[in-house]
Amino acid sequence: MDVYQEAVCYLESQRVPVVVEAELEVLEEDVFHDEAESCLLSPLRHESLDFPDTPTLCSPKEMLDRRLMVLKGILESEEVYLRELEALLMPMKALRASAGTSQPVLSCRQVQTVFYQVPEIRDMHQSFYCGLKDRLSAHCPIEPGYCETGKMSHTGFALMVGDLFLKMVNQIGLYGGFIRNYEEAVEVVHKCTQSDPRFRTLAESMMSHNGTDKTRTRYTFEALLYKPLDRVTKTTLVLHDLLKTTPGEHGDYTLLQETLRLSRSFLFGVNESSQCNREVTLSHGMRRQLMRDGFVVDVCEGERILRHLFLYTDLLLCTRLKHATRGKQDQYRFCWYLPLAGLKLRWVADQGRSPDSHHRLHTIRTKMYLLRQQLRQHAQGSRGLALAARSRKKLEQMELMLLTHSPVYTLELHSPSDKCHTLLFSSLYELEEWREAIHKLTTDNIETVPPDLLTLTSACVKLRMTQQPPLHSTNAVEDEESLCGTLSVAVHSACGLQQPACLYVCVEVDGYEFYDKQAQTHSVHSLNPHWDQELSFQVDGAQDLRVLCVSQSDAQNDTVLGKASVKLESKILSKRWRRQTLHLGQLEVTLSLKYCPHPLEPPSSRAQQQPIFCVPIETVAQREGVLVPHVVRCCVEEVERRGMDEVGIYRISGLTIDISTLKTAFNSDLREAVTMLRSAEVNVVSGVLKLYFRELPEPLIPTEMFQSLARTLDIQDINSRLVSMLSLLHSCPDPNRHTFLYLLHHLQRVSEKQDVNRMSLRNLATVFGPSLLRPPVAGQGHDGPSIDISLEVVVQAQVIFCYLQCNNLPEAQTSLPHDTDAEDETTHM
Structure with missing residues (x-):
């Protein structure tokens, strides 16, 4: 083993991070800032996995702009670091004074050990900070132009800072003494904290100001002692980052090269007597362990980047994976980390996509399908194998792009120090798994020991449990058990709630990403919600079905109440509905599945939901797979939730513009419309329901029944009249009959509160009569005597009033039966 390798091995054994040549290729991001924001100011932070269309070159002006950004970040980080050093040194004078008394807190030797080289390091960084601040303050940006020589002339070329970095690195040897002394210093602090209450109080209450916001951060003595040890590693990293953003013709380029060389040499030449390699032990004797990892989309300044996220016992680490070349090992680059202590989580439901995003995703999916x-x-032949390999590579690249741009579920991470990171997921199920894992660790209140970022990041290769992004295209062998065709899921109902809530069900499938893999029911507010909504998926290679039940509050803070995963087996599923009851935590959700295998068509652009207003009710019911259209049920449920005590409900109408807005929403997106219902005025909701019936091309009670119903009004015996009217009702088409019965039961419940809402059965009949029952139009093939217009309204109201007076109305069926002759299957999760 040569001297270089011996030095590297020793430094790794001593827990001193080493930037070896192979690693320098990936250490491009600026990690010289505060740990929680290290990647945010890096000029190369937008690089992700190697997409085929990712640009790698930039102009000198762009390089100089990024360089300026890096320098400003360094200045801010230096300011934070100096405040931390000042907080560490603050008790030094008092401890030295007490050392000469009869009851010293620390002896003179212990004081010297604890603060060894810290004042000198502080003075070195103070000088560097002042010099850099003066240079940046004097720097005044101007518009770029071109000199006569043709070279770029930009104010960034006039900003020279290389000498400041060289001067600082020439004094970096101060850190050598600190590193050699570090273990002994920590041991003194630990022992004195245990034995002396005075020192323990001091060690647990050291504070550092956070700058202009005048807030203060509390540190332990040991955490502050770790800051210089962590800082020396970052010096080499930031020099490499700064050099990457400095054009070769810049006056600083040569100086920064020399500075980086000296910094590397220092890391390689740390004295072998250092004994600072300690186990990373957290509070309560727990060791830092990797709990979960996976690929997520990180949002940085509005841009989406695919990252590899690692969840440790006490922190979240975000890294960028760089795949190995020429047989070398994969490498990770540090992006950011957040301690779990005090971390707050907030997830936001599906926010939808813009038309441009839909078009982009459709283009990617179409290319994937063709590949x-x-x-x-290309499955056969030697030439076919070569073409297949090329097509598979392109397919993987396209799926990576889709994985980056398709997520719509947002998980926000908020740390106590006001640092925030946003992660995106395409699967609500996966988001909830991450949220549960993080939440469980944060409730344990584990104290964070500041990590050695390089060591921790380098260890990710060996510790990782997830090797590759979740790409379905990497499966070389086709699974005959996976589904290819149409999978239909009918979500029926849920039970097990302790109190009424507004719930919706989210259903996800896996497989190739050629088609939408996720759908949701509309929201229902009830103690025992019923959706009876059918969701349909085009699946290719599907093997698993995931179901989540979500509670939606008025504050838009959704909560997952339970989730379950079901294995899709082609041998069991068929073209007949198969009912299942899933256990989602304390909830039971009943649904039915059916599967129709067939070759798939190329993915089509997302079709707009077909309108439901001004469309025959039979058409809408057949399209939705129900007997009572969702618009009727949603409006009725919302009125019963908060409009039963409203004076003049159904008589007093809402604003026309609001009713029109809701109508448009129902015609385009059912879930969006139901969400809008929950915040609309209740008179607007009732107005939408009346408008739906009024705009039906054929009234709910068919026109050919008008004359027959009018004649029943001449029957004097009330019971005989009702028998005759109910008999006529049975001749209506199923959707008309069940929707009418559903509405009648609702209006009866409204009239039960007529003392409050002033809506009697007669009032309700007068309101709804003209919308539900209309006479035939003369000259359109209808025979029989015509009714005087003055009597028409009377007949409409009296017919509805008679139906409302019936105490034994048949129950309404809201959905088509999805049961088979097989027994129900309960899936326990």
Whole structure:
């Protein structure tokens, strides 16, 4: 083993991070800032996995702008670091004074050990900070132009800071003494904290100002002692980052090269007598362990970047994976980390996508579908194998792009120090797994020991449990058990709630990403919610179904009440509905599944929901797979939730513009419309329901029944009249009959509170009569005597009033039966 390798091995054994040549290629991001924001100011932070269309070159002006950004970040970080050093040194004078008394807190030797080289390091960084601040303050940006020589002339070329970095690195040897002394210093602090209450109080209450906001951060003595040890590693990292953003013709380039060389040499040449390699032990004797890892989309300044996220016992670490080349090992680059102590989580439901995003995703999916077809065609022959390999590579690249741009679920991470990071997920199920894992660790209140970022990041290769992004295209062998065709899921109902809540069900499938893999029911507010909503998926390679039940509050803070995963087995599923009851925590959700295998068509752009207003009710019911259209049920449920005590409900109408807005929403997106219902005025909701019936092309009670119903009014015996009217009702088409019965039961419940809402059965009949029952139009093939217009309204109101007076109305069926002759299957999760 040569001297270089011996030095590297020793430094690693001593827990001193080493930037070896192979690692320098990936250490491009600026990690010289505060740990929780290290990646935010890096000029190369937008690089992600190697997409085929990712640009790698930039102009000199862009490099200089990024360089300026890096320098400003360094200045801010230096300011924070100096405040931390001042907080560490604050008790030094008092401890030295007490050392000469009869009851010293620390002896003179212990004081010297604890603060060894810290004042000198502080003075070195103070000088560097002042010099850099003066240079940046004097720097005044101007517009770029071109000199006569053709070279770029930009104010960034006039900003020279290389000498400041060289001067600082020439004094970096001060850190050598600190590193050699570090273990002994920590041991003194630990022992004195245990034995002396005075020192323990001091060690647990050291504070550092956070700058202009005048807030203060509390540190332990040991945490502050770790700051210089952590800082020396970052010096090399930031020099490499700064050099990457400095054009070769810049006057600082040569100086920064020399500075970086000296910094590397220092790391390689740390004295072998250092004994600072300690186990990373957290409070309560727990060791830092990797609990979960996976690929997520990190949002940085509005841009989406695919990252590898690692959840440790006490912190979240975000890294960038750089795949190995030429047989070398994969490497990770540090992006940011957040301690779990005090971390707050907030997830935001599906916010939808813009038309541009839909078009982009459709283009990617179409290309993926064509590449998949090519793969199947190239399955034979040597030339076919070569083409297949090329097509598979392109397919993986396209799926990576889709993985980056398709997520719509947001998980926000908020630390006590006001640092915030946003992660995106395409799967609500996966988001909830991450949220549960993080929440469980944060409740344990584990104290964070500041990590050695390079060592921790380098260890990710060995510790990781997830090797690659979750790409379905990497499966080389086709699974005959996976589904290919149409999978239909009918979500029926849920039970097990302790109190009424507004719930919706989210259903996800896996497989190739050619088609939408996630759908949700509309929201229902009830103690025992019923949706009876059918969701349909085009699946290719599907093997698992995931179901989540979500509670939606008025504050838009959704909560997952339970989740379950179901294995999709082609041998069991068929074209007949199969009912299942899933246990989602304390909830039971009943649904039915059916599967129709068939070759799939190329993915089409997302079709707009077909309108439901001004469309025959039978058409809407058939399209939704129900007997009572969702618009009727949603409006009725919302009125019963908060409009039963409203004076003049159904008589007093809401604003026309608000009713029109809700109508448009129902015609385009059911879930969005139901969300809008929950915040709309209740008179607007009742107005939407009346408008739906009024705009039906054919009234709810068919026109051919008008004459027959009018004649029943001449029957004097009330019971005989009701029998005759109910008999006529049975001749209506199923959607008309069940929707009418559903509405009648609702209006009866409204009239039960007529003392409050002033809406009697007669009032309700007068309001709804003209919308539900209309006479035939003369000259359109209808025979029989015509009714005087003055009597028409009377007949409409009296017919509805008679139906409302019936105490034994048949119950309404809201959905088509999805049961089979097989027994129900209960899936326990």
